[in-house]
Amino acid sequence: MNAHVPQQLTQAETSLIDAFGERQSLLPGDGEVMVRRDNAVEALKAGLPTKRIESWHYTNLRTLLPAVPGFDPSAAAKAVTPVIEDSTVVSVLNGASTAKFPTLEGVSFARLSDKLTDGSFAPALDLYGADDAIGALNTAFVADGVFVDIADGVELKKPIELQNVQAGGQSHVRLPVRVGKGAKAVIVERQTGEGTALTSSISQLTLDEGAEATWLIVQEQPETASHLAQFKAWIGKDAKLTLFFLNAGGKLVRQEVVVATKGEGADFKLRGVNLLAGDTHTDVTMVLDHAVPHTTSTEVIRNVVTGKARGVFQGRINVHQYAQKTDAKMACNTLLLSDDGEFSTKPELEIFADDVQCGHGATVTEIDHGHLFYLMARGIDEKTARGLLVKAFVAEVIEELEDEQIVETLEGKLDEWFATHG
Amino acid sequence: MPAVQETIDRVRKIDVDQYKYGFETTIETDKAPKGLSEDIIRFISEKKNEPDWMLEWRLEAYRRWLTLEEPTWARVDYPKIDFQDIHYYAAPKNQSGPKSLDEVDPELLKVYEKLGIPLKEQEILAGVQKEKAPVDGLSDEDASDNVYKSGRVAVDAVFDSVSVVTTFKEELAKAGVIFCSISEAIREHPELVKKYLGSVVPTSDNFYATLNSAVFTDGSFVFVPKGVRCPMELSTYFRINEKNTGQFERTLIIAEEGAYVSYLEGCTAPQRDENQLHAAVVELVALDDAEIKYSTVQNWYPGDAQGKGGIYNFVTKRGDCRGHRSKISWTQVETGSAITWKYPSCILRGDESQGNFYSIAVSNGYQQVDSGTKMIHLGKNTKSRIISKGIAAGFSQNTYRGQVSAHRKATNARNFTNCDSLLIGDQCGAHTVPYMEAKNATAKFEHEATTSKISEDQKFYVMQRGIPEEEAIALIVNGFVKDVIQELPMEFAVEAQKLIGISLEGSVG
Numbered sequence: 001m002n003a004h005v006p007q008q009l010t011q012a013e014t015s016l017i018d019a020f021g022e023r024q025s026l027l028p029g030d031g032e033v034m035v036r037r038d039n040a041v042e043a044l045k046a047g048l049p050t051k052r053i054e055s056w057h058y059t060n061l062r063t064l065l066p067a068v069p070g071f072d073p074s075a076a077a078k079a080v081t082p083v084i085e086d087s088t089v090v091s092v093l094n095g096a097s098t099a100k101f102p103t104l105e106g107v108s109f110a111r112l113s114d115k116l117t118d119g120s121f122a123p124a125l126d127l128y129g130a131d132d133a134i135g136a137l138n139t140a141f142v143a144d145g146v147f148v149d150i151a152d153g154v155e156l157k158k159p160i161e162l163q164n165v166q167a168g169g170q171s172h173v174r175l176p177v178r179v180g181k182g183a184k185a186v187i188v189e190r191q192t193g194e195g196t197a198l199t200s201s202i203s204q205l206t207l208d209e210g211a212e213a214t215w216l217i218v219q220e221q222p223e224t225a226s227h228l229a230q231f232k233a234w235i236g237k238d239a240k241l242t243l244f245f246l247n248a249g250g251k252l253v254r255q256e257v258v259v260a261t262k263g264e265g266a267d268f269k270l271r272g273v274n275l276l277a278g279d280t281h282t283d284v285t286m287v288l289d290h291a292v293p294h295t296t297s298t299e300v301i302r303n304v305v306t307g308k309a310r311g312v313f314q315g316r317i318n319v320h321q322y323a324q325k326t327d328a329k330m331a332c333n334t335l336l337l338s339d340d341g342e343f344s345t346k347p348e349l350e351i352f353a354d355d356v357q358c359g360h361g362a363t364v365t366e367i368d369h370g371h372l373f374y375l376m377a378r379g380i381d382e383k384t385a386r387g388l389l390v391k392a393f394v395a396e397v398i399e400e401l402e403d404e405q406i407v408e409t410l411e412g413k414l415d416e417w418f419a420t421h422g
Numbered sequence: 423m424p425a426v427q428e429t430i431d432r433v434r435k436i437d438v439d440q441y442k443y444g445f446e447t448t449i450e451t452d453k454a455p456k457g458l459s460e461d462i463i464r465f466i467s468e469k470k471n472e473p474d475w476m477l478e479w480r481l482e483a484y485r486r487w488l489t490l491e492e493p494t495w496a497r498v499d500y501p502k503i504d505f506q507d508i509h510y511y512a513a514p515k516n517q518s519g520p521k522s523l524d525e526v527d528p529e530l531l532k533v534y535e536k537l538g539i540p541l542k543e544q545e546i547l548a549g550v551q552k553e554k555a556p557v558d559g560l561s562d563e564d565a566s567d568n569v570y571k572s573g574r575v576a577v578d579a580v581f582d583s584v585s586v587v588t589t590f591k592e593e594l595a596k597a598g599v600i601f602c603s604i605s606e607a608i609r610e611h612p613e614l615v616k617k618y619l620g621s622v623v624p625t626s627d628n629f630y631a632t633l634n635s636a637v638f639t640d641g642s643f644v645f646v647p648k649g650v651r652c653p654m655e656l657s658t659y660f661r662i663n664e665k666n667t668g669q670f671e672r673t674l675i676i677a678e679e680g681a682y683v684s685y686l687e688g689c690t691a692p693q694r695d696e697n698q699l700h701a702a703v704v705e706l707v708a709l710d711d712a713e714i715k716y717s718t719v720q721n722w723y724p725g726d727a728q729g730k731g732g733i734y735n736f737v738t739k740r741g742d743c744r745g746h747r748s749k750i751s752w753t754q755v756e757t758g759s760a761i762t763w764k765y766p767s768c769i770l771r772g773d774e775s776q777g778n779f780y781s782i783a784v785s786n787g788y789q790q791v792d793s794g795t796k797m798i799h800l801g802k803n804t805k806s807r808i809i810s811k812g813i814a815a816g817f818s819q820n821t822y823r824g825q826v827s828a829h830r831k832a833t834n835a836r837n838f839t840n841c842d843s844l845l846i847g848d849q850c851g852a853h854t855v856p857y858m859e860a861k862n863a864t865a866k867f868e869h870e871a872t873t874s875k876i877s878e879d880q881k882f883y884v885m886q887r888g889i890p891e892e893e894a895i896a897l898i899v900n901g902f903v904k905d906v907i908q909e910l911p912m913e914f915a916v917e918a919q920k921l922i923g924i925s926l927e928g929s930v931g
Contacts, residue, residue: 349852351845
């Protein structure tokens with residue numbers, strides 16, 4: 001993970017390595033699973049990534065995560081009400097999946113711990129690159145999670161909400177989901193909790209041919225929690241994925257999005273909102289692989305930075321040599337509202353095919369004075385006017401999701417955030 | 423049979439390694455033994471008659487260099503360089519500081535003549551067309567085309583490790599401008615060199631800059647005093663001629679309060695199978711209200727069609743807008759080198775200072791380019807603009823890597839970045855890696871980048887008017903890079919346009 005072996009391990013590194021020694025016998029899975037866990041711990045022993053590792057340039061995990069809370073078996077997290085009414089809720093509380101799953105036609109649920117015990121999940125634990133620190137941390141410690149399989153042709157009427165709730169301590173969770181051929185689903189990934197916690201959570205989504213999915217990540221960790229998350233997706237032929245994320249909490253957050261188009265006609269749409277406040281650090285890092293010809297993607301990220309918050313967006317679009325006719329567009333817009341805040345962005349294009357249309361745009365600015373003047377000239381006081389403009393700036397992205405119920409729910413979340421941080 | 427002949431000619435022309443400046447010249451040289459050590463540095467320093475403080479400066483840099491590791495973050499791939507297998511000093515023999523052009527080795531003059539660089543002041547002064555003396559390997563037309571037809575340009579010619587001649591020195595001196603080789607400046611103007619050398623690119627800056635600080639052999643020195651507008655364009659031509667040598671030149675340009683100077687730099691090298699190292703450092707200092715325009719046409723030997731040979735170009739260029747309302751512009755046309763690793767940057771320290779970066783990077787064959795800029799906004803109300811056009815053909819990799827940052831106190835920092843890439847063929851790659859870092863709310867950054875190939879519609883439109891495919895592409899490409907070409911001084915613009923044509927030859931089909 002880190003090419004330069006640090007002289008001395010930090011408290012966080014030592015306690016993670018020690019914790020592995022203590023918990024090793026309690027973790028489900030042996031054989032292939034254990035081999036992968038051992039390799040992952042070896043990577044941890046080389047130290048957490050520093051800014052010398054290019055993909056961690058703006059998030060020096062070694063200094064940002066100097067210490068980690070221990071595993072706390074007494075922590076009692078409770079399931080929360082779903083963000084979208086009538087959703088089918090499946091909860092993972094303090095890193096352990098519920099044992100009783102709801103019955104839903106065409107959908108099967110399973111505890112991930114079972115798949116780890118029988119070893120069938122082992123190949124899915126592989127890291128995606130040498131600097132996959134979140135993958136390594138999670139692989140070493142993952143104990144449970146929920147496995148969801150949506151059968152071919154099933155069109156779900158109601159969303160499924162996968163909740164990961166953590167009340168202090170540490171947890172490492174995986175949420176693998178398969179959406180079968182031609183199936184349709186809306187999935188909400190909810191990341192929340194209370195107290196001082198370290199969570200790592202990896203979602204793995206496979207979309208089979210012609211499948212359509214909308215995946216919403218709603219992250220509202222407390223300002224005392226460190227949250228390291230990964231969303232990985234493989235989009236099959238003619239399949240469509242819309243991913244939306246809302247980051248509205250957490251002390252240290254890194255959300256990685258790793259997506260690959262696997263079949264012609266695959267389409268990926270990413271919309272994201274980062275609402276940053278307080279003395280926090282939030283990093284969204286995306287790696288998108290256009291691996292086959294004729295695939296499309298658009299990404300729009302909107303950030304609002306207040307207080308002493310630091311925000312990062314890194315987005316890399318790789319267009320492989322045979323991925324002709326790729327159409328990829330990425331935009332990252334930031335409203336930097338505080339002189340103590342920071343935002344860094346690195347939108348990368350890596351292109352090996354010639355017959356493509358690729359572009360990216362990035363802006364960082366404050367509120368447009370012309371717009372502000374326009375509103376204030378109409379008798380709206382400055383605070384309200386600013387609020388309106390900021391909200392409009394992020395709401396624009398949410399509205400693109402089209403589904404009325406989803407849009408309303410997410411706008412509700414925006415209002416909640418503005419009420420406490422406005 | 424003219425049609426057939428024409429086809430044959432065309433086919434012959436379509437060869438990736440149609441490098442015009444690949445000739446080699448036999449000139450007796452005085453070389454340091456291969457390898458790098460404190461002794462070699464003492465040797466270089468002695469050869470240059472340097473004062474002790476300069477030697478100490480070099481040695482300190484060398485000791486620091488020994489502790490550094492070669493950077494690996496750039497998207498370039500090359501076998502490890504053996505730093506002990508290079509001659510760090512090579513100078514044309516019987517050169518004890520020529521007093522006039524007549525004393526310069528005629529072989530050397532021929533080299534520059536072939537390159538089309540005007541070293542003879544009087545000809546230019548009189549505005550006389552260069553005599554059409556046929557030169558080996560170049561047609562009359564080529565030779566005369568390369569001679570600047572208008573305007574006067576003062577030239578400093580650097581051959582391997584030493585500056586051989588500087589023209590128009592006296593006339594410049596009348597205006598108060600100092601234009602000489604850096605070795606001469608170290609001897610004649612030590613107070614200026616001491617004050618500014620290493621003040622923009624410190625000896626410890628990076629691996630290659632540190633190496634350069636230890637072993638640099640020559641380069642240009644420009645000092646434009648307060649309130650002076652330099653009366654003519656200044657220019658340096660770099661030529662690597664010897665085998666197994668590295669060229670490490672150091673350029674220092676200082677524009678005092680309210681001064682203005684425009685400086686051009688050109689580089690070529692012979693065709694060789696081996697890779698040669700070129701690691702230069704350029705430092706610009708602009709005080710209050712000063713303006714420096716720095717233009718480069720980089721045309722080092724890029725290697726042959728199989729990617730064999732070529733120059734490894736690892737360059738550190740940085741401008742310091744030290745004074746209020748100062749302005750620095752970098753304009754570069756990069757067509758040569760097997761590897762380019764180059765990020766001309768601006769430190770916008772003074773309030774209301776401005777930095778510009780205009781770049782065209784053309785890569786063909788197996789060339790690898792990793793180039794871009796850094797705009798560091800420190801002062802209030804600073805502005806920067808980046809226009810970068812990358813064109814990749816053949817099997818080349820072309821990367822734009824740039825950083826724009828605004829610090830806490832850089833209120834109202836403003837940046838606009840536009841980087842476009844054009845891909846010709848499906849075996850090459852174009853990459854964009856911009857870093858944007860805003861640390862205060864009044865900063866306004868905009869960045870846009872696109873990558874595409876030449877649109878079939880555009881090509882069809884041009885070809886339909888009877889223009890052959892290759893010319894059609896050249897025409898479209900020239901349109902694509904127009905924003906940057908416009909920023910070049912006129913004499914250079916013509917040359918740059920031609921270069922782009924040559925570099926892309928053979929990329930069709």
